[in-house]
Amino acid sequence: MLECRAQKATIIERMTYCLAIKVDAGLVFAADSRTNAGVDYISTYRKMHVFGVSGERLIVLLASGNLATTQAVLNAIQRDLEDPSAPESLNTFHYLFDAAHYIGQISQRVQAEYREPLKEDKISPEASFILGGQIHGRDPNIYMIYPQGNYISASNDKPYLQVGETKYGKPILDRIIRPNTSLEDAARCALVSIDSTMRANISVGPPVEVAIYQRDELELRRNVTLDYETPMFREMQKRWNEGLRRAFDRLPRFDWEK
Amino acid sequence: MLECRAQKATIIERMTYCLAIKVDAGLVFAADSRTNAGVDYISTYRKMHVFGVSGERLIVLLASGNLATTQAVLNAIQRDLEDPSAPESLNTFHYLFDAAHYIGQISQRVQAEYREPLKEDKISPEASFILGGQIHGRDPNIYMIYPQGNYISASNDKPYLQVGETKYGKPILDRIIRPNTSLEDAARCALVSIDSTMRANISVGPPVEVAIYQRDELELRRNVTLDYETPMFREMQKRWNEGLRRAFDRLPRFDWEK
Numbered sequence: 001m002l003e004c005r006a007q008k009a010t011i012i013e014r015m016t017y018c019l020a021i022k023v024d025a026g027l028v029f030a031a032d033s034r035t036n037a038g039v040d041y042i043s044t045y046r047k048m049h050v051f052g053v054s055g056e057r058l059i060v061l062l063a064s065g066n067l068a069t070t071q072a073v074l075n076a077i078q079r080d081l082e083d084p085s086a087p088e089s090l091n092t093f094h095y096l097f098d099a100a101h102y103i104g105q106i107s108q109r110v111q112a113e114y115r116e117p118l119k120e121d122k123i124s125p126e127a128s129f130i131l132g133g134q135i136h137g138r139d140p141n142i143y144m145i146y147p148q149g150n151y152i153s154a155s156n157d158k159p160y161l162q163v164g165e166t167k168y169g170k171p172i173l174d175r176i177i178r179p180n181t182s183l184e185d186a187a188r189c190a191l192v193s194i195d196s197t198m199r200a201n202i203s204v205g206p207p208v209e210v211a212i213y214q215r216d217e218l219e220l221r222r223n224v225t226l227d228y229e230t231p232m233f234r235e236m237q238k239r240w241n242e243g244l245r246r247a248f249d250r251l252p253r254f255d256w257e258k
Numbered sequence: 259m260l261e262c263r264a265q266k267a268t269i270i271e272r273m274t275y276c277l278a279i280k281v282d283a284g285l286v287f288a289a290d291s292r293t294n295a296g297v298d299y300i301s302t303y304r305k306m307h308v309f310g311v312s313g314e315r316l317i318v319l320l321a322s323g324n325l326a327t328t329q330a331v332l333n334a335i336q337r338d339l340e341d342p343s344a345p346e347s348l349n350t351f352h353y354l355f356d357a358a359h360y361i362g363q364i365s366q367r368v369q370a371e372y373r374e375p376l377k378e379d380k381i382s383p384e385a386s387f388i389l390g391g392q393i394h395g396r397d398p399n400i401y402m403i404y405p406q407g408n409y410i411s412a413s414n415d416k417p418y419l420q421v422g423e424t425k426y427g428k429p430i431l432d433r434i435i436r437p438n439t440s441l442e443d444a445a446r447c448a449l450v451s452i453d454s455t456m457r458a459n460i461s462v463g464p465p466v467e468v469a470i471y472q473r474d475e476l477e478l479r480r481n482v483t484l485d486y487e488t489p490m491f492r493e494m495q496k497r498w499n500e501g502l503r504r505a506f507d508r509l510p511r512f513d514w515e516k
Binding site: 167168170171172174175176184185187188189192196199200222224232235236239240241242243244245246247248250251252253254255256257 | 425426428429430432433434442443445446447450454457458480482490493494497498499500501502503504505506508509510511512513514515
């Protein structure tokens, strides 16, 4: 029984929530840390991974999906970064979309290796990624890499990308995020979006990681991890709840109530 | 080409949004009216249907899914109501859960008839329903009838049921709805929930129907249809947007902002 549980844990599935926001001032990345293999086996793994060379490039990767797949992708990224003879690595690309393509290819390779053995147990090897950052001399951008390996970037009309359990936290992003939103407001909006998702879906949970990248800094200077015990996060949840209640109480009455 | 479109329209699919709320004071039902066969063919059909005998029973049925299936179910309900020799009808049951069972059975029968011919075109015959109301001498209740015909009722911990595109509009229900919420507040919350869904998903759209049933009235006295032009609905959207913005602006600052 214990062995069976251990195997279940190694092929853990992650329905969780990651998002990235692109505003004029830079980028915001946020992710929960909940990992589960069914609701009876829940643990936490970091989903935010930071790469780059200070002053030259910054790349942030958010991972969602099958944990074995996302870890294998990260292992391959690491090996290429440390191998001087590797034909390419996150430190060699001139464009962020080439980095997105590279991760999509690795992800496809890993998934192909385990698809058949996992199929028997009806477990999906799929993983999704958000990649964002900036390479010196170019604009910052964010990309979503689908489980099939192809990828899209954010647009001015939809300046954010989400993977995992995306729907509960989408309405607040649509209402708040604009190209001229400040980085700190975008980060607060990401926190509210994750908080709404955590309330609705037990497979999304704290701690929450938030990274704020200011355009042209080419390194990550603001990176916080928030737990239910973190005063700022607790205060944010309390004020948001009160603010929603106040907004609700001010809604117009029906004709017959007047 | 026109004939092809007409057939596409008859086997229209409905991903839309209906919900019912059960509070101590009674029940609230709400539904959008958007129907689509792909985003290039959008029309409106009522999804809320009211049955009963004044002073004896009230039954409200919300329908979501394949339009041909939901219409066939409604046709069968109507025939049984008008046929004195029918073994059972919505007017004969002593319990609401028997009415839920009856609709689940009809839905299964209709789906079975069209499953094979629809399979070729990868169209699902599935439909979901919410049934609610009150039968004289018993408590009001609401039931969700799954596409497979089985059904569940609401509980005190989760005093609402949703079918269709449910996730965007769930967070506000979780925050506001309690057993002692007033019927009008529950109706306003349903409107906010539908409005959030309409903003996120083009297949959910106005007009919006809302029905308010007060416990023990045994007939439906409050029933409104709201469009974007309806002043109350427009004012509600405006105030909710402003209230959310105000709540957002009052969220705590990060340490480095102070």
